[in-house]
Amino acid sequence: MTLSLGGFLTFAGFLSRFWPSTITGLVLGAVYALVALGYTLVYGVLRLINFANSEVFMLSAFGSFLTIEVLNIPQRLASGGDPIKTGWELVGVLALCLLVSVLIGGLSAVLVERIAYRPLRQRNAPRLVFLISAIGASFAISEAVGEWGPQRRKEYALTKFFKKEQLFKIFGADVYNSNVIVVVGAAIMALALVLFVSKSRVGRGIRAVAQDAETAKLMGVNVDRIILITFLVGGLMAGGAAFLYEIHTPFARYDVGFSIGVKAFTAAVLGGIGNVRGALLGGLLLGLIESWGSSLFGSDQNIGNVAAFVTLVLVLMVRPSGLLGESLGRSKA
Amino acid sequence: MLLEVENLHVFYGRIEAIKGISFTVDEGEIVTLIGANGAGKSTTLKTISGVRPVAQGRIIFEGKDITKMPAHKRTEIGISQAPEGRGIFPGMSVMENLEMGCYVRKDRKSNTRSADLARVFELFPRLAERKTQAGGSMSGGEQQMLAIGRALMARPRVLLLDEPSMGLAPMLIAQIFDIITEINQQGTTVLLVEQNATQALRRADRAYVLETGHVVKSAPADQLLNDPDVQAAYLGGH
């Protein structure tokens, strides 16, 4: 009796928190979706899970933080100055951080490809070796930052460098400027990526390699170059995601990539690994389910994770190749 | 000589698939390599295209040694291939597949490209009707047309065709061979690999017979058509 009443009360609570938790879910989902793109693109061309994608995310997160430090914003806040509120200064700071974050993401992803994977490809290494190299690269980067990074293993938290302001309400739920920046920013990046993959010549090259690498070579596609570009693009997305995540949660640590990476990888599998649209759909769904889950079953974030993974298992039971199934190969984008 | 293959050896791991073959293709010819399944025909074409490494021997194209040239550069200098099994990109439309054919061409945006497209559509009107259809959803014959059309979009100096008749109905086979002859008459050199030896020998100028990685016979095609050994082994014995 008490149990069911308790359950009912939680459910009533869930309904009353539905829109706020939906907004949180969209924000999380936008970040997951961008990171998931990196997993899915690389899987498409190499049939490899690039575990170091999460560390690309982590490096970029540190990159945007360091940029804010270099701009002296924390000192300004410490000496009683205002956080940046609006106007061109905010736009400038955000644009600069995004640029740094994206560049670090792209560059580190390219380095990972060059150092951890290309030498193996040139030696025709077995698949398992690639996997081990992927895990090794992931650990090496995160441990290096843990040992020698700016805050070692401690959390690198930043006083909010800009002021969150409520912009408007949706169905009674507050929508903050940070929410809008994250969702709109992610949407623009995802759209740019979808257009690049589906419309550009190089995007066609990426799809050709994913669908049939040997025939792509016969068409004159430089497969090594396409692989490098694929890592670059995946890294740009992870970099952008890291910056957006920092706006939502201004905190970074040497292992921040891990939890995000697991979610994003899950999102990619949920949507159908290798499938660009699947990664976007999977990311958004996972963010929403996680947020709704923790709202429904209590505020503990772990409950949200449980809900997300239970959903993954259920979906894979019914559709083993994910929601949109087909790989980058078979689908049109 | 447009293409010269000299004493070529190719391995899969420790297994030697091509054991020292030599042959030539002259400008304007149709040359055919015939032989049973597993003789090494596809491996030979793949090696000429640069997607299989050469263990020993040389490949000379227009007088230049290209044995070590990477595959993507070979498309640029004029070697293109419609591979065995057609190799259509299943998730791409007919148009996108054709675009892949001129992926490396420097003048891919110019009028020559539209002229080539027009030529492909003239040879294969069926493709023009199905520009937006996904490659993977087309019939075998249509895919073969697309594979040949795509290879033509590279403006090849030599067109490598790997079993274009495979899995097609007899009517369609005749049609495909007619088109290959027409492409050749328009000035493209053709190196044709076939198990359908009768058709290949009727269309080709010269032929080489491959057996387990060796060239066992080479002669003008019409001569092989009347060769008793070849008839017994490859032409169904009549």
Ligand SMILES: Nc1ncnc2c1ncn2[C@@H]1O[C@H](COP(=O)(O)OP(=O)(O)O)[C@@H](O)[C@H]1O
């Ligand atoms: N990818 C491969 N790995 C190992 N052996 C192969 C591979 N491809 C072909 N072979 C072997 O090489 C030989 C020649 O094959 P192939 O060139 O495909 O012959 P054909 O095209 O004349 O049927 C065969 O013995 C075949 O089993």
Ligand SMILES: [Mg+2]
């Ligand atoms: Mg073959």
